[in-house]
Amino acid sequence: MLKFLILANKRGQIRFAQYYEHMSKDVQETLETEIISKCLLRSESQCSFVEYKNSKVVYRRYAAMYFIVGTDNEENELAVYEFIHNFVETLTKYFSNVCELDILFNLDRVHMILDEMVVNGHIVESNQATIVSSVRAIDQVVNR
Amino acid sequence: MPAVKGDGMRGLAVFISDIRNCKSKEAEIKRINKELANIRSKFKGDKTLDGYQKKKYVCKLLFIFLLGHDIDFGHMEAVNLLSSNKYTEKQIGYLFISVLVSANSDLMKLVIQSIKNDLASRNPVHICMAMQCIANIGSRDMAEAFTRDIPKILVSGDTIDQVKQSAALCLLRLLRQSPDLINLGEWSSRVIHLLNDQHMGVVTAAVSLIDTLVKRNPDEYKGCVSLAVSRLSRIVTSSYTDLQDYTYYFVPAPWLSVKLLRVLQNYPPPEDAAVRTRLTECLETILNKAQEPPKSKKVQHSNAKNAVLFEAINLIIHMDSDPNLLVRACNQLGQFLQHRETNLRYLALESMCLLATSEFSHEAVKKHQETVITALKTERDVSVRQRAVDLLYAMCDRTNAEEIVAEMLAYLETADYSIREEMVLKVAILAEKYAVDYTWYVDTILNLIRIAGDYVSEEVWYRVIQIVINRDDVQGYAAKTVFEALQAPACHENMVKVGGYILGEFGNLIAGDPRSSPMVQFQLLHSKFHLCAPATRGLLLSTYVKFINLFPEIKPQIQDVLRGHNQLRNSDVELQQRAVEYLQLSTLTTADVLATVLEEMPPFPERESSILAKLKKKKPDSVKENAETKMPRPAAQVNSFPEQPHPIAMPEVHNEPNQDSADLLGLSTPVPTMNATPPKDSAAGLLVDVFDTLGAMTTTTTATNGLTPGADEGFKRFLCKNNGVLFENDLLQIGVKAEFRENLGRIGIFFGNKTSFQFTSFTSEVSLPGELSNQLMVQANPVDPVVDGGAQKQQMLNIECITDFSEPPLLNIQFVYSGAQQRIALKLPVMINKLVESTEMDSTTFFQRWKTLSSPQQECQRIFKAQHPMDSEQTKAKLLGFGMGLLENVDPNPENYVSAGVLHTRNQKVGCLLRLEPNMQAQMYRLTLRTSKESVSKELCELLESQF
Helix, strand or coil, X not given: CEEEEEEEECCCCEEEEEECCCCCHHHHHHHHHHHHHHHHHCCCCCCCEEEECCEEEEEEEECCEEEEEEECCCCCHHHHHHHHHHHHHHHHHHHCCCCXXXXXXXXXXXXXXXXXXXXXXXXXXXXXXXXXXXXXXXXXXXXX | CCCCCCCCCHHHHHHHHHHHXXXXXXXXXXXXXXXXXXXXXXXXXXXXXXXXXXXXXXXXXXXXXXXXCCCCCCHHHHHHHHCCCCHHHHHHHHHHHHHHCCCCCCCHHHHHHHHHHHHHCCCHHHHHHHHHHHHHHCCHHHHHHHCCHHHHHHHCCCCCHHHHHHHHHHHHHHHHHCCCCCCCHHHXXXXXXXXXXXXXXXHHHHHHHHHHHHHHCCCCCCCHHHHHHHHHHHHHHXXXXXXXXXXXXXXXXXXXXXXXXXXXXXXXXXXXXXXXXXXXXXXXXXXXXXHCCCCCCCHHHHHHHHHHHHHHHXXXXXXXXXXXXXXXXXXXXXXXXXXXXXXXHHHXXXXXXXXXXXXXXXXXXXXXXXXXXXXHHHCCCHHHHHHHHHHHHHHCCCCCHHHHHHHHHHHHCCCCHHHHHHHHXXXXXXXXXXXXXXXXXXXXHHHHHHHHHHHCCHHHHHXXXXXXXHCHHHHHXXXXXXXXXXXXXXXXXXXXXXXXXXXXXXXXXXXXXXXXXXXXXXXHHHHHHCCCCHHHHHHHHHHHHHHHHHCHHHHHHHHHHHHXXXXXXXXXXXXXXXXXXXXXXXXXXXXXXXXHHCCCCXXXXXXXXXXXXXXXXXXXXXXXXXXXXXXXXXXXXXXXXXXXXCXXXXXXXXXXXXXXXXXXXXXXXXXXXXXXXXXXXXHHHHHHHXXXXXXXXXXCCCCCCCCCCCHHHHXXXXXXXXXXXXEECCCEEEEEEEEEECCEEEEEEEEEECCCCCXXXXXXXXECCCCHHXXXXXXXXXCCCCECCCCEEEEEEEEEECCCCCCCCEEEXXXXXXXXXXXXXXXXXXXXXXXXXXXXXXXXXXXXXXXXXXXXXXXXXXXXXXXXXXXXXXXXXXXXXXXXXXXXXXXXXXXXXXXXXXXXXXXXXXXXXXXXXXXXXXXXXXXXXXXCCHHHHHHHHHHHHCCC
16 A cells, blocks of 8 residues: 655655655654655666665656655555656646646645545546546536 | 636735745744744634635645644634535545544544534535545544444445445545454455446455455455456456546556456465466466557556556466466566666566565576676666665575675675675575585685675674584684684674684684694784774683683783783773683683583574574565575575574573683682672573573472562572572562682672662561571671662672571562562572582592491482483583582593582581482482581482482
8 A cells, every 4th residue: 555645846845745654743754854865866767666664665756846655565666656647647637737836836636636546545546537527526616 | 826726715825925935944934933823813813714714724734734843723623614515615624634633633523423424415525525534544433433334335336436436445444443343244245246346446446445355354255356357357358448548558457457466466376267267368468468569659658567567477476386477477577677677677676586486487587697696786776786686685596506695795895885784694694505515604704794894793693603613514614714814904803703702612623733823823813802892802801711721831821811900900890700700710720620611612502593583574575585485495405504483592692601600610709890790690691591491490399488489499590500680570670699708608689670660668688597597697788778760779798607507598678669568588599509619539539538428327319300301511510500510530430420529617617529320211310419417418419409
């Protein structure tokens, strides 16, 4: 299962975080700092999988943003790696070309989209159209 | 400023922009505090906040939380949002609660009530939000509240797909949280049949649930195997247009395929032939697709395809039954080893590790050895190199061990610091496991120390010593090699330890060569002495005293070193004590006693390598692969140290047994370090261990005389030793350190408070019941009445023996712990054998005296059955510990043991002779004591009898 998903920019600032395992704020903070700096230090030629304590960390970089996912040992690395891309594409579809600021200003929407895709650390939905349409449905109710 | 989606909250956007524009951390904190104060006053004062405003503030709090600030208010407002009918308000409320409210919060009751309302509503969006909240928090209370509703929602026909998805994961969460509360019972088959659901999203969610259920109870959910196989088969054979939106870059439902392949890894290969064939076809199709030209140049396409491929290979390895598939998988991974994508190389190395453990594919994996070694040398990413090391370790066997170990050693010189320690362990294990020629093993380990000394843990150098001691064919070589290694001007401290130990045991094997004569060996070791840490110096001191035994010709030089101020007045008590005791040992005792005490170490019991245990602890997975190799490789059988299931810890320091004996013999000097060293029972290694088990095994007599339970056992344990733990319970540990000389004794009693609270009104008094008051004089200084939590207090006793005695003095301890009076009554370990000093005599004298003591009053004889294994080494050790020494070459029958000593009391000296005759066939002993005094013969005989 997935343990957490963190979004950070290349200056190491955290932009979004969702945990599927209970951790105290202190533990979360150390984990965030350590993992983000670990990922930032890696070059393009290095592989996208890192070990951190007893988690496997899979990360992917999009321009200035790092998408970092921690999993237990039961996950398929490439599947997680492509899940990140699927998530990014879904965000792109919703925000029409997503950027760091979109995420920052719409934390709740990002949470909603992620909640549609992952529940309790398990991938439940990969169909981008379904995900986007259910979030849009809420927007429409609001705007009416 | 980018638009905020939905109902644009301008206040929020402004706040976020403000934060982003802050020039410094201080400014940011200031802005945040201002905002927090603002929100707090809004929540407190203004009762007319509407839903929109609450939502805005909660959003701000979420953002502040994300920036790393803890939020301690706003929870109630978030709970209020739950009852709003507006989606976004409700959603923000749930979000805040999922992220910020802990499962044991007081608010949980309110939250659960809101969730109940939402679940009961007809609105699927509300139901989904409520269930996601359960899935995210999943507390025990929630499990209790919803354990009936959720399964019904999940399998009910009229539930919409999206709700089913949430319900599946919600149930999964509750199952993890409170497995005892969830019993699906009749629902289980309907849950399995969700695998046939039309909606791929529902199947994706259901597989996760089923995987967890299967892990709990494989038999109950066996039916899922055939369903999973047919679902997989339909996906694999579908064209990419069939699944429409669930096709990801021309790969049909990659995440679902991966999950299905995972579920199947919970079971052995399907028993049903048809299912099995279908599964094999699936796996073959997946392997075939890997060879087809890609449908897209996009990396997403190949990644998704390979995700499924790797999971299929995992299943093939898991089933481990079809050689054809295994070899195909291996070839496929072989291709990936040289792929330009680093990710694929990494994963291929990882999967191949598993393949190496299968008997069908082990040989196929070995074909890639060259490629893997190249990867180790050329990969630019340490994670990948790490995987290459793992694979080399897994593919190693008798045929390639020398080459692989050599490569790993070569790599170690430049290896990344982060993986050195693990590599050292791996090299050490491989070298031991596949050594045909133990000289190669010794060379390898010494190289290891030379190259990466800092990363060589205790386990590694303990192990090489164990092996050298147990294998006499390699001892001479080992001595020669360490001697050479120590010649290096700068050698690692671990090398000094191994060198010191081995030369101390086997230095004599190379002493014939003038280039490594005793004096040269000694000087070589001593040249390193001053550069070493205290622990190593202690080890070297033991080596020196062993040299005195091995090479009497250099005794004066060694005694000079021991006598030196650096040793005798060393501030490190351990070193000081060793120096004092070794010096006395070498000065006072005869060559025979010296030879017995400092004899070569007996072979270590065969046990699982502690290195392996350490590696297992470090990396549970990677060792399993190698250690439990499924293939009965010939090499594994040749290993001379069969791996036993119980890892046994190494004794802390090996050469301490002689230290303990030295305590017994080094009587003439009062030990100056007495009060500084806490009593340590475990530190004394083998000799004491023998007695510990003895103490534990002797039959316990019931404490009828008001003694605290355990008093007798503690007392008996001290018959053959002077230091150790006399008594221990939850509150208090009592240690004893005793010295006897002629008719005098000095006993240090150490009271250790094991709790974190004070003991008050602490007293400890010695009483001499009955006759004893005329036989012994005991002088005790008072103890401090307060013993702080975790502290240790000591009491010193001076004892004088007036005449022989048979009952021990009693020790009464009283104190108050948390208001309650505590009372402990123990036997003080003072027996007459403590006052016996051994005497040397030759055979003629012995038997002359033996004859003169032949009257029935002077002799006491017992014939008894052996209660312990009749091991001659143990018997000798016990007799030496008893205090009467051991005379060699005295009894015409070499099986027998004889001792002689003098009992010192103020009134008289009593000569004592002892003879112990074992009868191996009958498993019996005859023990005879002859002394000039009847009561002494009787008492000594009784004391000693219980020991065999």
